[in-house]
Structures are given as structure tokens and as C-alpha cells.
Amino acid sequence: MSTSRIRRTPLLTVVVALVVALAGFIGVTGAGQARGDVPPTPGWNLQWSDDFNGANRTLPSSANWQIDLGHGYPGGPGNWGTGEIQNYTANPDNLSLDGSGNLRITPLRDGAGNWTSGRVETRRADFKAPAGGTLRIEGRIQMPNVTGQAALGYWPAFWALGAPYRGNYWNWPAIGEFDIMENVNGINSVWAVLHCGVNPGGPCNETNGIGANRACPGASCQSAFHTYRFEWDRSVSPNQLRWYVDGQLFHSISQDRFDAGTWANMTDHAGYFILLNVAMGGAFPNGVAGTGTPTAATVPGRPMLVDYVAVWTRGGGTTPPPTTPPPSGSSQLYLRTGGGAGDATASAGSVSVSSAGGANYDGTPHNPQVFTSSGITRRHNGGATQFDLFADSGSAVANGQQVRVSYDRTGDGSWDRTETYHYFATDPVPGYEHYTQAKGLKSATGTLGDLSNGRVRVEVWNAIGNGASAVGVGNQSVVRIPFD
The missing domain is CATH 2.60.120.260 (Galactose-binding domain-like)
Structure with a gap:
């Protein structure tokens, strides 16, 4: 490159730098790069968040998250009800902060071919759209950076389950499930799915659910961070459910698609809790070819990275419902x-x-x-x-x-x-x-x-x-x- 050409390009350099910065803002930065704090969202009220700041190989905040272990909930369906094969652990090799502002969930395979991975869920189970308002659940995530034959069996997910599932484990799908981001086999696509009603069949076509998918904008889902968002809007009639990737709407469902009982069972309870996990194998519910048990070609050790998870509300009154304890000395x-x-x-x-x-x-x-x-x-x-x-x-x-x-x-x-x-x-x-x-x-x-x-x-x-x-x-x- 000649000296004269270098002197003619400072404006181009600035433009490129601005484009890179903007890409980082909308969620498509490179692997492992956390953006920092939860971004401001004008017009929304932040209700809860975790940006996963902490030392490398430490577990996520126990005040915010509980760690799921083994192959299913005690008394619940085996293999988490989906046929997945991994054993969930609290081992930092599977589940930990990475010291760079991310939660890292890493599937691993031992010498005998047994898989381990990580799964967490929020302690809070009351995330719900306020009456007359809107709920927004969002995460900035990089899927496991693996594709092709090496990715067979990978099943990362960011999702929410109805609170009544806790302690019951047999009332799915009536209590509702919002899959905000799902992926399988390293395909450059994000799936958004609603589960409800009865299984099999019913108004949500179980076990598939009502879903849609699309490629991630710009960089692939696996090679970069993207922002995945779900909204439950009670400010309009009929109510609406919406799914976004990097701010782009790609799936929506209206309340009037369902009978009153189905909608009530899904929404008229305490709220939802949020989950993050990387499963291996299992019956991915959307008919994607090749799902199932990982093969000998599947490569372990490719983590899902989560920069932040946050919950906002908008409208429905600015004062949250009073949940204060009784005064001291009163019962x-x-x-x-x-x-x-x-x-x-x-x-x-x-x-x-x-x-x-x-x-x-x-x-x-x-x-x-x-x-x-x-x-x-x-x-x-x-x-x-x-x-x-x-x-x-x-x-x-x-x-x-x-x-x-x-x-x-x-x-x-x-x-x-x-x-x-x-x-x-x-x-x-x-x-x-x-x-x-x-x-x-x-x-x-x-x-x-x-x-x-x-x-x-x-x-x-x-x-x-x-x-x-x-x-x-x-x-x-x-x-x-x-x-x-």
C-alpha cells in the first residue's frame, strides 16, 4: 500500500470504526465480547436484570439464579421431558462466568461418551405483563460457535415457563412456555415458539408448538452476539405476543387465536420464570432433520455465551403492585x-x-x-x-x-x-x-x-x-x- 493512499483514507477509517461500533450496539459483535451493562431502554421500566459480571469460573449469582441438576426435576418427567441426554451440573467447566461479562454454558463429553452441560432458571417466577401494559424479556446471546456435522445434537435455548410448573412438573403445556431463542444443530436460524393447551395436539399443535424461524441478521447466529426479545402486550385488545431478533419482529401471535380457557391457563397465574441452557440431543419440537443423539463427529466444548438477561415493563401504571411485608409486629x-x-x-x-x-x-x-x-x-x-x-x-x-x-x-x-x-x-x-x-x-x-x-x-x-x-x-x- 502506498503512502499517498494511506493519507487519503482517514474518513473511511472513521466510517468503518462507526459501523463496527454500531454493530456492537445492535448485538452482532465478535465472539466472547460482552457489551457491558444492560442497555438503556427509553420508555421502559427495568424490573430485573443480570449482566453476569464477575470473576472467571465463578457460578452465576445465587440471588438471581438457581441451578438445575441431573436428568430431570425430582418427581418430574425423565430427561427433562424432551429426551435430551446430558447431565446438568454445577461444575464451572459446564456453567460459570467467563470473567469478561458473560455467562458461559459449555457442553462436554467424557471418555465414555457421556455428556454434561448447564441449565439455570431465575429464582423469580413472577415476570408478567402488567394489566394494560407490556412485558419485555430480552437477552444478548452468542449461540455455541459450531456448525455442520460438528454441531449435531447442540440445542441452546433462552425461554420462559409458567410459574405453576414449579413443584408440579406435569401441567405442561397448559401453564405456557415462551421460547424466546432456540436453535439446533448449528443452523444459522433462531426459532421462536409458543407452547400451550394440551399435549398432543390442541390449540398450540403440541408437541411442535406455534413457531417461526429466521436467519440471524448480519453475522450468523453462531459467530456473533445477537439480541433476542419477547414481548407480551396487554395494552391492546386482543393481547399480542411478539418475538424479535436484533430489534426485527419475526413472529407474533394474537390472543384471539385461542379459546378463553387456553389463554387464561397460560396467562392468569403468578407469572413466568426464565431459563438458559444448552441441551444435547432430544426431540427438538419443530421437525428439523437430524435432531437427536449427538454423533461421533459432534465436537464438545463450544459454549453459549450470555451477555445479559433483562426484564422490563411499560405502561399499566408506573407503580408496581405493592408486595411489602406486614409491619414489624403485625401478622x-x-x-x-x-x-x-x-x-x-x-x-x-x-x-x-x-x-x-x-x-x-x-x-x-x-x-x-x-x-x-x-x-x-x-x-x-x-x-x-x-x-x-x-x-x-x-x-x-x-x-x-x-x-x-x-x-x-x-x-x-x-x-x-x-x-x-x-x-x-x-x-x-x-x-x-x-x-x-x-x-x-x-x-x-x-x-x-x-x-x-x-x-x-x-x-x-x-x-x-x-x-x-x-x-x-x-x-x-x-x-x-x-x-x-
């Missing part, structure tokens, strides 16, 4: 509009409880109103749960409200004690009635114990009848927890 949780529970600062009101539609949901929450109080640290006093709920079904005949109270003693997302009470048959005369613990326990699981940053959840639903009903909130309905 009373008053139910509040918006799904919270706390002290009696709110004025009287009511929320609607959906009709049972003539079905029998005795013992099984159906479209419940859910109230949660978190951050509670108290000593169990040996007593029992008490409550006094204002219930009214107007002039509806043969309606019955039911309540379930659950305790998460450490705030880790698992319910250590669940108490379901016999339903209360409301009378057909307008006016509130008192539903109390005197109806008696129908069932109970687990044990009570001290709360350390724990949570209490109250679910109210109609177990029987054909009419909607109401439950009082504000200073009307109260749950007294047995803690000092």
Missing part, C-alpha cells in the same frame, strides 16, 4: 388491588373472580386472583393460618369461592407449605359474606417454619358455579399468618 396481610398484600393502607374496593363456567375446580385454582407479599423475615409461632375474606356472588346460584395460601420460606421460588381450604358456598343475595378458615382445610402439603426473606401467596378462585363473583380488597379481606 396481618390485607389483599390489595394489583396483586399485592400488605398493611391496611388502601381504601376498600373489590376485584372480580372469574366464573367456574359450570365446571368443578374444587381444590385446583382456575383463573385465580393472586395476591403476594414478599421480603418477610419472621419466626413461626406454632400457630395456624387464619383469614377473613369478603366474598360476594351477587344473585348467582350455587357459586363457591375457594382459597389457597402458600408459603415460600426463603424466597427461592419454591412453595414449602401449601394450604387449600374447603370452598365457601356464597348465597344468591347481593352483599358481602365472610369466608373464613372455619370452613376447614381440604388439603395441605409441606410444613410451616421460619420465614427468611420469604413470600406468602393467596389465591382466590371460583371452585363451582356459573357466575363471576367478587372478593373485597383494601381494608376488607385479611389473611393472618402465624409468625411473630
Whole structure:
């Protein structure tokens, strides 16, 4: 290159530098390069995030994530319900921060041909679009950088499951699954999939789900970071679900595609928890040729890198539902509009409880109103749960409200004690009635114990009848927890 040509190119050099910087901003930087902090998103309110800053070979934050181990949940379907073959571990070789601002999930194969990998899920399981607003879940991820025969069996994923799956493990797909990013076999494509309804078949065509896929913009999915985003929009009617890659919309589903029951089962619960994993083998649910067990040509050791995961909301009011613990020395949780529970600062009101539609949901929450109080640290006093709920079904005949109270003693997302009470048959005369613990326990699981940053959840639903009903909130309905 001549000296004269070098002197004529500084503008070109600046332009190239700007293009490279812009590419990094929109999510297509080179392998292993973290962008830094979670990016600002004007107009959105950040609810939760992790940008995976930390020393090399340290585990992700235990305050944010719980690590899945083995070949399935205890009591759940084997091989995680998909036929995948790897053993999930907490070994830093499989799961750790990389010291450069990324979470690194690395599948490995030992000398006997056994595969290990990593899988994490958020401790929080309450990510949900606010009423009248929008939820946004986003991650900036580089898929395992492997293609062709060497990639056979690789199955990286960034996804979310409905909260009721925890502790049940047999209610999929009714509780909902949002696959924000899936890939298989190193194909330059991102899949976005919704799972719902019943399996097999049903409104979501299980086990395939309702999906779409496209190539990653610019650089391939495997060779660079890309930003994968899911939105649940409750600000429009019908509600909308949307999937993006690098800001480009490529899949959307409308609420009016489903019957009311399917949509309610998928959305009318506490919310969702987020998962990140790299599976090996298994039944990738979209009919891609070549899925299944890795072959001798499959190369281990190619990690998925995650720069950040973040959750935002927009609209639906700027103040989140109150979930403050009761004041010190008090054991009373008053139910509040918006799904919270706390002290009696709110004025009287009511929320609607959906009709049972003539079905029998005795013992099984159906479209419940859910109230949660978190951050509670108290000593169990040996007593029992008490409550006094204002219930009214107007002039509806043969309606019955039911309540379930659950305790998460450490705030880790698992319910250590669940108490379901016999339903209360409301009378057909307008006016509130008192539903109390005197109806008696129908069932109970687990044990009570001290709360350390724990949570209490109250679910109210109609177990029987054909009419909607109401439950009082504000200073009307109260749950007294047995803690000092």
C-alpha cells in the first residue's frame, strides 16, 4: 500500500470504526465480547436484570439464579421431558462466568461418551405483563460457535415457563412456555415458539408448538452476539405476543387465536420464570432433520455465551403492585388491588373472580386472583393460618369461592407449605359474606417454619358455579399468618 493512499483514507477509517461500533450496539459483535451493562431502554421500566459480571469460573449469582441438576426435576418427567441426554451440573467447566461479562454454558463429553452441560432458571417466577401494559424479556446471546456435522445434537435455548410448573412438573403445556431463542444443530436460524393447551395436539399443535424461524441478521447466529426479545402486550385488545431478533419482529401471535380457557391457563397465574441452557440431543419440537443423539463427529466444548438477561415493563401504571411485608409486629396481610398484600393502607374496593363456567375446580385454582407479599423475615409461632375474606356472588346460584395460601420460606421460588381450604358456598343475595378458615382445610402439603426473606401467596378462585363473583380488597379481606 502506498503512502499517498494511506493519507487519503482517514474518513473511511472513521466510517468503518462507526459501523463496527454500531454493530456492537445492535448485538452482532465478535465472539466472547460482552457489551457491558444492560442497555438503556427509553420508555421502559427495568424490573430485573443480570449482566453476569464477575470473576472467571465463578457460578452465576445465587440471588438471581438457581441451578438445575441431573436428568430431570425430582418427581418430574425423565430427561427433562424432551429426551435430551446430558447431565446438568454445577461444575464451572459446564456453567460459570467467563470473567469478561458473560455467562458461559459449555457442553462436554467424557471418555465414555457421556455428556454434561448447564441449565439455570431465575429464582423469580413472577415476570408478567402488567394489566394494560407490556412485558419485555430480552437477552444478548452468542449461540455455541459450531456448525455442520460438528454441531449435531447442540440445542441452546433462552425461554420462559409458567410459574405453576414449579413443584408440579406435569401441567405442561397448559401453564405456557415462551421460547424466546432456540436453535439446533448449528443452523444459522433462531426459532421462536409458543407452547400451550394440551399435549398432543390442541390449540398450540403440541408437541411442535406455534413457531417461526429466521436467519440471524448480519453475522450468523453462531459467530456473533445477537439480541433476542419477547414481548407480551396487554395494552391492546386482543393481547399480542411478539418475538424479535436484533430489534426485527419475526413472529407474533394474537390472543384471539385461542379459546378463553387456553389463554387464561397460560396467562392468569403468578407469572413466568426464565431459563438458559444448552441441551444435547432430544426431540427438538419443530421437525428439523437430524435432531437427536449427538454423533461421533459432534465436537464438545463450544459454549453459549450470555451477555445479559433483562426484564422490563411499560405502561399499566408506573407503580408496581405493592408486595411489602406486614409491619414489624403485625401478622396481618390485607389483599390489595394489583396483586399485592400488605398493611391496611388502601381504601376498600373489590376485584372480580372469574366464573367456574359450570365446571368443578374444587381444590385446583382456575383463573385465580393472586395476591403476594414478599421480603418477610419472621419466626413461626406454632400457630395456624387464619383469614377473613369478603366474598360476594351477587344473585348467582350455587357459586363457591375457594382459597389457597402458600408459603415460600426463603424466597427461592419454591412453595414449602401449601394450604387449600374447603370452598365457601356464597348465597344468591347481593352483599358481602365472610369466608373464613372455619370452613376447614381440604388439603395441605409441606410444613410451616421460619420465614427468611420469604413470600406468602393467596389465591382466590371460583371452585363451582356459573357466575363471576367478587372478593373485597383494601381494608376488607385479611389473611393472618402465624409468625411473630
